[in-house]
Amino acid sequence: MVRPRLGVRAAQPAETVVAAARRTVPWSLQDLRRLVRTFAVGLTGLVVAWLVASGTTDLVHQEYAVAGGIVATAVAVTGLAGWLLAGVRALRAERAQSLPQIRELIARRSPETAPVPAQAVDGPVTAPGMTHYHDAACLMVRGKAAQPADVPALLPCPICTEGAS
Amino acid sequence: MDVLTFVKAQWDRVVGIAAVVLGAVVLFIGYLGVSGTSYPAEQLPYMISAGLVGVLLVAVGGTLWLSADMRDEWLMLSDIHQELQRLEPEVVVTAEVEPTKTRRRSLKT
Numbered sequence: 001m002v003r004p005r006l007g008v009r010a011a012q013p014a015e016t017v018v019a020a021a022r023r024t025v026p027w028s029l030q031d032l033r034r035l036v037r038t039f040a041v042g043l044t045g046l047v048v049a050w051l052v053a054s055g056t057t058d059l060v061h062q063e064y065a066v067a068g069g070i071v072a073t074a075v076a077v078t079g080l081a082g083w084l085l086a087g088v089r090a091l092r093a094e095r096a097q098s099l100p101q102i103r104e105l106i107a108r109r110s111p112e113t114a115p116v117p118a119q120a121v122d123g124p125v126t127a128p129g130m131t132h133y134h135d136a137a138c139l140m141v142r143g144k145a146a147q148p149a150d151v152p153a154l155l156p157c158p159i160c161t162e163g164a165s
Numbered sequence: 166m167d168v169l170t171f172v173k174a175q176w177d178r179v180v181g182i183a184a185v186v187l188g189a190v191v192l193f194i195g196y197l198g199v200s201g202t203s204y205p206a207e208q209l210p211y212m213i214s215a216g217l218v219g220v221l222l223v224a225v226g227g228t229l230w231l232s233a234d235m236r237d238e239w240l241m242l243s244d245i246h247q248e249l250q251r252l253e254p255e256v257v258v259t260a261e262v263e264p265t266k267t268r269r270r271s272l273k274t
Contacts, residue, residue, distance in 0.1 A: 026239045046217060054210035062209045069213040073221055080228040087235040094242050101249055109252075 026090035031083060038079025045072025124149040135160040177236070181229030188222030191215050 049069035053062045124133040125141055126149040133149035134141045138160035172179050195215020199208045 025236050050213045053213050057206040069217050073217045077224050
């Protein structure tokens with residue numbers, strides 16, 4: 001279920017529900033409600049603590065009021081921290097979603113670095129950065145930029161090469 | 166850019182700075198109140214009304230500033246999505262990107 005987010009117009013066609021993940025702000029309405037709730041509780045606690053502390057000269061009562069005020073401040077600060085945390089999480093998710101698309105685009109736009117199917121290469125294959133050579137059907141080279149392997153300079157793959165372990 | 170446009174574009178940073186300044190002023194007023202009397206019964210209400218509220222205002226200011234940074238980053242990611250879709254529509258598998266209505270200028274530029 002897609003959570004409603006801030007900065008979104010109300011009525012949207014059903015096909016753009018997925019698009020609702022893109023907003024002008026990273027927070028959802030639920031995040032805003034949580035912030036308002038905790039902040040209101042904290043502020044109310046502070047006001048009550050101040051009223052209690054200023055309404056008496058009894059130190060014991062005042063100490064309780066100060067302790068209550070500190071707790072109320074902590075509640076309000078927790079609300080602020082939750083707000084920031086929600087933003088950080090939304091940003092992280094958005095970044096994680098964008099990165100594969102950017103990588104794919106770069107790969108598409110760079111033919112020289114685009115993956116070559118291993119099956120298109122005869123004999124043992126390897127890929128840039130690998131220290132082993134593999135069979136063309138090996139899982140380790142699937143989807144990578146395969147190239148013919150310089151067998152003497154590389155180690156045999158322990159998965160696809162018999163006797164190599 | 167005139168002041169009004171700047172304030173509109175950067176309202177969260179402006180309010181954040183104002184909250185921090187206000188918090189500092191409130192803390193100072195609290196200090197004056199506490200130092201003006203030698204009776205703890207008169208000092209403790211200042212601790213709550215000025216001390217804790219001042220700290221909270223500073224926290225609110227910091228949160229607003231960080232929120233503004235996050236919002237800028239979010240809009241930047243949104244722009245990247247738009248650009249991705251323009252360059253290679255089939256790469257963007259999720260959906261269409263909602264166009265950014267207002268462009269915010271980052272203070273870091």
